[in-house]
Amino acid sequence: MTTTTPRPIRAQDRELPHPPYRLPVLGDVWDLHVTDSSQWGMRGAQKFGGIYERNIFGARVTYVSDPDLLREINDDELWSKFLGVPIRDLRSVAGDGLFTAHNSEPNWAKAHAILAPSFTAAAMKGYHAAMQRCAGELVEHWTGRAGEWVDVPSDTNKVALEVIGRTGFGYEFESFIRTDPHPVVSAMLRALTYINRSAYSHPLIERTVFRQQRAQHRADVAMVNETIDEVIARRRREGAGEHSDLLDRMLTAADPETGELLDEKNIRHQILTFLAAGHETSAGVMAFALHYLSRHPEIAEQARTEIAQVWTGDELEVEQVAKLRYVRRIVDESLRLWPTAPGYFRKARANTILGGQYPFEKNEWVFVVLLQLHRHELWGGDPETFNPDRFLPDRVRARHPELYRPFGVGMRACIGRQFAYHEIVLVLATILRNFDLTADPGYELKVKETITLKPDGLRLKMSRRQD
Numbered sequence: 135m136t137t138t139t140p141r142p143i144r145a146q147d148r149e150l151p152h153p154p155y156r157l158p159v160l161g162d163v164w165d166l167h168v169t170d171s172s173q174w175g176m177r178g179a180q181k182f183g184g185i186y187e188r189n190i191f192g193a194r195v196t197y198v199s200d201p202d203l204l205r206e207i208n209d210d211e212l213w214s215k216f217l218g219v220p221i222r223d224l225r226s227v228a229g230d231g232l233f234t235a236h237n238s239e240p241n242w243a244k245a246h247a248i249l250a251p252s253f254t255a256a257a258m259k260g261y262h263a264a265m266q267r268c269a270g271e272l273v274e275h276w277t278g279r280a281g282e283w284v285d286v287p288s289d290t291n292k293v294a295l296e297v298i299g300r301t302g303f304g305y306e307f308e309s310f311i312r313t314d315p316h317p318v319v320s321a322m323l324r325a326l327t328y329i330n331r332s333a334y335s336h337p338l339i340e341r342t343v344f345r346q347q348r349a350q351h352r353a354d355v356a357m358v359n360e361t362i363d364e365v366i367a368r369r370r371r372e373g374a375g376e377h378s379d380l381l382d383r384m385l386t387a388a389d390p391e392t393g394e395l396l397d398e399k400n401i402r403h404q405i406l407t408f409l410a411a412g413h414e415t416s417a418g419v420m421a422f423a424l425h426y427l428s429r430h431p432e433i434a435e436q437a438r439t440e441i442a443q444v445w446t447g448d449e450l451e452v453e454q455v456a457k458l459r460y461v462r463r464i465v466d467e468s469l470r471l472w473p474t475a476p477g478y479f480r481k482a483r484a485n486t487i488l489g490g491q492y493p494f495e496k497n498e499w500v501f502v503v504l505l506q507l508h509r510h511e512l513w514g515g516d517p518e519t520f521n522p523d524r525f526l527p528d529r530v531r532a533r534h535p536e537l538y539r540p541f542g543v544g545m546r547a548c549i550g551r552q553f554a555y556h557e558i559v560l561v562l563a564t565i566l567r568n569f570d571l572t573a574d575p576g577y578e579l580k581v582k583e584t585i586t587l588k589p590d591g592l593r594l595k596m597s598r599r600q601d
């Protein structure tokens with residue numbers, strides 16, 4: 135009897151579609167887009183298919199949007215979270231916070247165990263009133279601007295920032311009072327923009343050409359750290375345990391496994407993580423949803439009918455939020471077209487042959503292109519059409535299980551998912567109940583990428599409804 139030795143799995147044997155005109159040494163570098171890299175990743179997938187690659191100076195970047203391949207890639211037994219370049223660079227701000235921790239860092243498991251109870255559906259009770267107050271401030275702000283164009287992404291950013299500041303660590307950024315953004319917010323946004331811009335740059339270029347920007351970046355990070363450390367110190371002085379926010383939990387709750395508390399520096403990293411991960415993502419979804427609602431008055435009306443049926447008293451009650459099923463479908467459909475975290479990275483846990491066809495060596499990684507996955511042909515022939523009914527329960531049940539992943543996958547999926555839905559549904563319902571939306575007829579949707587996505591330059595007129 136003869137035995138055959140299995141062929142070794144070698145990255146060099148992997149052949150994937152790629153842009154034409156690949157150059158020696160430089161690879162496909164001419165085809166790199168740094169300012170709209172996710173939309174470019176999507177366009178590449180539309181040309182080259184559900185798996186393709188770009189080679190940048192010898193480094194291979196594999197883009198995947200084929201739902202069948204994602205059955206393997208999204209399986210934590212086979213693949214796991216990878217900190218791709220922009221995320222790894224975020225560690226200069228968020229250190230070993232939940233989002234930027236490596237899988238093996240003990241602080242990830244500890245913080246996850248301590249914080250998970252703060253993100254359950256039941257935990258939303260503790261944040262609901264603060265979310266309502268923030269939505270109320272937005273209504274007041276827009277009521278005073280009747281007949282004017284309002285800068286939608288800027289204002290949804292304000293509301294999401296206030297929500298995370300107050301529910302996270304009892305901090306008011308006074309976004310609706312200030313004429314200029316809070317200095318911490320400006321520093322944070324500059325830091326994120328710097329990280330996104332410099333992600334594919336060379337350290338020497340940063341030290342020379344971008345010397346001033348780099349110095350500003352360091353000053354920004356130091357200032358943000360100092361402010362957060364002062365917030366934590368003040369809470370300690372005042373006595374932790376009196377507030378129902380994330381900071382109290384981080385200061386007082388122990389890891390059920392080890393009995394250990396989070397250390398001081400890690401708490402700062404978690405706060406910065408929540409600020410970065412839980413602010414622009416939610417704000418972007420609100421802004422995209424408002425864009426589509428302004429273009430589809432019939433969808434806005436259907437939502438208002440539901441809101442009138444569910445929201446019967448003066449205040450929207452916490453249990454009523456989950457009953458706004460149609461508004462939730464609007465949120466899901468906005469996240470389908472524009473997943474504000476537009477992709478995630480996964481690395482192979484062992485040598486593997488993906489889809490029985492593509493050899494990947496252990497620790498090689500891919501980028502999951504959500505923008506294209508969410509436009510895959512399995513969604514039907516009209517993927518660009520905004521249609522919340524795609525999320526009717528029967529259609530969700532019949533769907534390929536990997537076709538919709540705006541919150542990532544597995545053990546490193548978004549811990550804030552429930553929080554984000556509660557907040558966004560509450561804010562959209564409050565806006566729709568209070569305002570009619572008028573679109574700017576000259577506006578064409580243009581999507582801006584920082585690390586997240588937002589509708590660039592979107593402005594609407596908000597007229598107070600008389601009922």
Ligand code: HEM
Pocket residue numbers: 215232233234246298407408411412413415416419473474475477478479540541542543545546547548549550551553554
């Ligand atoms: C619609 C809004 C949001 C979207 C689209 C979103 C999306 C995501 C995605 C795709 C990931 C996985 C990233 C990866 O695999 O590398 C993630 C992780 C995470 N998100 Fe969100 N997110 C949203 C809102 C929030 C909010 C409101 C918070 C906090 C209040 C939050 C906190 C986090 C954290 C801490 C992680 C890391 C979890 C871990 O690795 O253990 N997110 N999010």
